[in-house]
Amino acid sequence: MSAxxxxxxxxxxxxxxxxxxxxxxxxxxxxxxxxEGRALNGVDLRIPAGEVTALIGPSGCGKSTLVRxxxxxxEEVRGARVxxxxxxDGHDVxxxxxxxxxxxxxxxxxxxxxxxxxxxSIRDNVAAGLRLTGRRxxxxxxxxxxxxxxxxxxxxxxxxxxxxxxxxLSGGQQQRLCIARTIAVxxxxxxxxxxASALDPIATLRIEExxxxxxxxxxIVIVTHNMQQAARVADTTAFMLDGELVEHDTTERIFTxxxxxxxxxxxxxxxx
Amino acid sequence: MMAQGRATFHHELADLEVAALGxxxxxxxxxxxxxxxxxxxxxxxxxxxxxxxxxxxxRYLEVHQGVLSLLALQAPVAxxxxxIAALLHVIKHVERMGDQCVNIAKIxxxxxxxxxxxxxxxxxxxxxxxxxxxxCEKARDSFAARDVLAAEDLVRSDDEINAxxxxxxxxxxxxxxxxxxxxxxxxxxxxxxxLERVGDGAVDIGEQTAFLVTGLFREFSDSSHxxx
Numbered sequence: 022m023s024a025x026x027x028x029x030x031x032x033x034x035x036x037x038x039x040x041x042x043x044x045x046x047x048x049x050x051x052x053x054x055x056x057e058g059r060a061l062n063g064v065d066l067r068i069p070a071g072e073v074t075a076l077i078g079p080s081g082c083g084k085s086t087l088v089r090x091x092x093x094x095x096e097e098v099r100g101a102r103v104x105x106x107x108x109x110d111g112h113d114v115x116x117x118x119x120x121x122x123x124x125x126x127x128x129x130x131x132x133x134x135x136x137x138x139x140x141x142s143i144r145d146n147v148a149a150g151l152r153l154t155g156r157r158x159x160x161x162x163x164x165x166x167x168x169x170x171x172x173x174x175x176x177x178x179x180x181x182x183x184x185x186x187x188x189x190l191s192g193g194q195q196q197r198l199c200i201a202r203t204i205a206v207x208x209x210x211x212x213x214x215x216x217a218s219a220l221d222p223i224a225t226l227r228i229e230e231x232x233x234x235x236x237x238x239x240x241i242v243i244v245t246h247n248m249q250q251a252a253r254v255a256d257t258t259a260f261m262l263d264g265e266l267v268e269h270d271t272t273e274r275i276f277t278x279x280x281x282x283x284x285x286x287x288x289x290x291x292x293x
Numbered sequence: 294m295m296a297q298g299r300a301t302f303h304h305e306l307a308d309l310e311v312a313a314l315g316x317x318x319x320x321x322x323x324x325x326x327x328x329x330x331x332x333x334x335x336x337x338x339x340x341x342x343x344x345x346x347x348x349x350x351x352r353y354l355e356v357h358q359g360v361l362s363l364l365a366l367q368a369p370v371a372x373x374x375x376x377i378a379a380l381l382h383v384i385k386h387v388e389r390m391g392d393q394c395v396n397i398a399k400i401x402x403x404x405x406x407x408x409x410x411x412x413x414x415x416x417x418x419x420x421x422x423x424x425x426x427x428x429c430e431k432a433r434d435s436f437a438a439r440d441v442l443a444a445e446d447l448v449r450s451d452d453e454i455n456a457x458x459x460x461x462x463x464x465x466x467x468x469x470x471x472x473x474x475x476x477x478x479x480x481x482x483x484x485x486x487x488l489e490r491v492g493d494g495a496v497d498i499g500e501q502t503a504f505l506v507t508g509l510f511r512e513f514s515d516s517s518h519x520x521x
Contacts, residue, residue, distance in 0.1 A: 278508030290299025
């Protein structure tokens with residue numbers, strides 16, 4: 022994929038009226054390393070467009086590494102490297118001609134711990150990504166900030182205090198603020214690395230409801246240790262173990278009759 | 294290494310299976326007494342069968358509550374979820390099979406003693422009962438062993454029961470001119486029907502064995518659309 026192709030993706034209208042621009046991700050023969058240590062061992066995975074795909078597995082199985090490879094965050098770690106192929110709708114994310122910033126705009130990421138910019142207001146947190154991608158018109162920015170906050174289910178809670186610091190919000194609100202910041206730049210894929218693990222049950226429920234709405238427009242990959250969360254929000258679920266993808270199937274199938282005994286043993290708590 | 298909480302859960306689930314399959318043993322015991330009461334016109338034993346149904350009903354409530362607790366507290370998945378779903382069906386069939394024994398026990402005093410020369414019909418009823426009892430054992434053992442082939446074999450003995458049921462009906466129809474004899478025979482067709490239902494319950498439990506192992510529910514035989 023050329024950098025221009027990703028960067029010039031057309032602006033999309035409001036969530037409620039927009040056709041889905043979601044794109045599928047194909048991962049083929051992916052190996053990831055931290056120095057000499059191998060974290061991923063030949064992963065093949067097709068992530069369907071416009072669906073939620075959950076990655077589950079014990080700690081250290083490589084699921085976070087896998088999502089970080091999808092938007093090339095993995096290479097930011099000193100000594101880390103990747104072999105294999107990741108494509109977004111058939112376009113190679115690792116093509117040397119591709120601008121990594123454009124990749125990360127097209128494939129946004131939400132992290133485990135809410136990480137709003139501490140010195141910025143609510144409004145500026147959402148606008149930060151837009152400014153970085155060159156959208157500087159105040160009116161355009163305000164519209165996009167409002168749209169992103171509405172889509173993240175946060176607008177009605179913050180519309181009268183947009184100038185307040187982002188860190189003044191509750192943990193759950195901060196995480197939705199980070200989701201608003203991610204979707205403000207209109208990505209095609211959203212990666213979520215345990216987005217609710219630091220939140221209370223009510224805030225977790227809000228995030229899960231939000232994921233259900235966002236999949237109308239975005240392809241979503243969610244890493245979670247909470248198997249009930251995977252069962253609630255994901256259309257398909259992939260089980261990873263020791264850097265390998267053991268099984269990927271519909272979530273219903275995985276949680277009622279998994280094909281692989283290792284999946285069965287993990288989700289029924291026989292190991293882990 | 295199994296997490297401690299899941300180890301406790303799996304012990305509780307295993308105990309629940311023992312309780313549910315033990316319900317089949319209770320039915321088998323009830324069936325033994327029912328057949329003995331039928332053979333010997335022992336109305337006191339029949340009354341005991343009626344009273345003892347409370348034990349099966351109690352077992353139903355115990356397993357039902359256990360299923361609800363594990364669903365609510367443990368969020369079971371995969372084979373654990375299938376087992377819990379199957380146990381809920383098993384215990385429901387057990388409860389109904391116990392009720393069939395009660396139906397038979399209740400009708401014995403109404404039917405009265407068998408008229409002369411009706412041994413052919415009584416003999417077939419007892420034969421049905423013994424096949425049904427062996428079906429109960431087979432349903433229990435195949436479930437415990439997760440043996441789908443053995444569970445599917447329940448259909449074969451069920452065919453035997455069904456054939457006996459049809460024979461009994463024909464014998465009853467030809468019972469002759471005496472009204473009291475015909476009335477007794479009609480009561481016995483009910484008994485045959487209830488024994489046949491006990492056998493059906495065993496087959497239904499066998500179908501749960503297949504579901505538990507394969508994850509797919511299928512009827513072993515389609516009685517709604519029989520092959521002609």
